[in-house]
Amino acid sequence: MISKTYLPVGLCIYCGTTEPPLSDEHIIPYALGGKLILPTASCDECAKVTSQVEQQNLRGIYWPSRTHMKLPTRRPRERPKTFEVSVEKDGVEVVKDLPIADHPGLHMAFDFDPPHALYGLPPLGMVRTGRLSLRPIAEDNERRLARLGGRVTMRAGRVGYDAPTFARMLAKTGHAYATAELGVGAFHPLLLDAILRNDLSQLAWLVGGKPSVVPGEGRHRITVDIRRVEVGRYSWKSYVVVDLSLFTDLEMPTYTIVAGEVRP
Numbered sequence: 001m002i003s004k005t006y007l008p009v010g011l012c013i014y015c016g017t018t019e020p021p022l023s024d025e026h027i028i029p030y031a032l033g034g035k036l037i038l039p040t041a042s043c044d045e046c047a048k049v050t051s052q053v054e055q056q057n058l059r060g061i062y063w064p065s066r067t068h069m070k071l072p073t074r075r076p077r078e079r080p081k082t083f084e085v086s087v088e089k090d091g092v093e094v095v096k097d098l099p100i101a102d103h104p105g106l107h108m109a110f111d112f113d114p115p116h117a118l119y120g121l122p123p124l125g126m127v128r129t130g131r132l133s134l135r136p137i138a139e140d141n142e143r144r145l146a147r148l149g150g151r152v153t154m155r156a157g158r159v160g161y162d163a164p165t166f167a168r169m170l171a172k173t174g175h176a177y178a179t180a181e182l183g184v185g186a187f188h189p190l191l192l193d194a195i196l197r198n199d200l201s202q203l204a205w206l207v208g209g210k211p212s213v214v215p216g217e218g219r220h221r222i223t224v225d226i227r228r229v230e231v232g233r234y235s236w237k238s239y240v241v242v243d244l245s246l247f248t249d250l251e252m253p254t255y256t257i258v259a260g261e262v263r264p
């Protein structure tokens with residue numbers, strides 16, 4: 001992943017306020033190893049909302065990966081030394097507290113269909129659904145499972161996870177990256193209601209998956225381009241589209257985020 005610090009923005013890229021204090025924005029969460037920084041780009045109020053969405057994912061779906069891989073954390077003392085699993089054998093369920101080295105953890109992420117906007121569809125208010133994508137974390141995962149000798153259910157993760165919350169985190173990353181690359185005001189942003197007001201009705205329209213990995217190098221990869229989409233007979237829209245591969249090295253899913261529209 002390239003590391004880059006952009007020029008300071010000097011206003012909140014979410015609500016537009018220029019009122020200080022404005023904090024630096026990590027385009028991909030710091031806790032996932034993100035190294036793209038947009039300085040002075042978020043007011044306190046918006047930062048509260050976006051970091052809450054990030055925390056839900058970091059402490060939910062990404063919690064096992066972050067712990068096993070020792071990804072960066074600002075709260076090292078909260079990093080667990082053990083994970084619970086429940087093991088069912090002969091109809092009896094036992095909860096075991098395993099050291100990380102013995103835990104048969106799984107990398108998790110959602111896998112999505114492409115966003116509906118790229119098919120030329122209008123917003124349909126559909127719920128963003130997804131499939132859970134799972135990969136064993138340790139190479140000796142089978143052995144770790146076999147040692148437990150029963151049907152194993154994971155209990156890792158401090159909070160639950162769901163597809164819309166995951167898509168909201170992607171929306172934030174897409175909006176921040178498109179703004180960093182193209183500039184404030186260069187496009188009409190489409191994701192602000194989803195990011196700031198938890199409006200889930202547009203997530204399936206604007207945030208989805210992509211079948212192929214983003215070309216390039218490194219664990220996380222991100223690109224932005226303008227895509228012309230036919231929305232009707234002789235009618236086109238130019239969308240600002242961000243492609244994002246998280247954890248390419250683990251063969252995790254790739255995403256497409258429609259961050260906005262360019263108007264002629």
Ligand SMILES: [Zn+2]
Nearest residue numbers: 012015043046
């Ligand atoms: Zn703001």
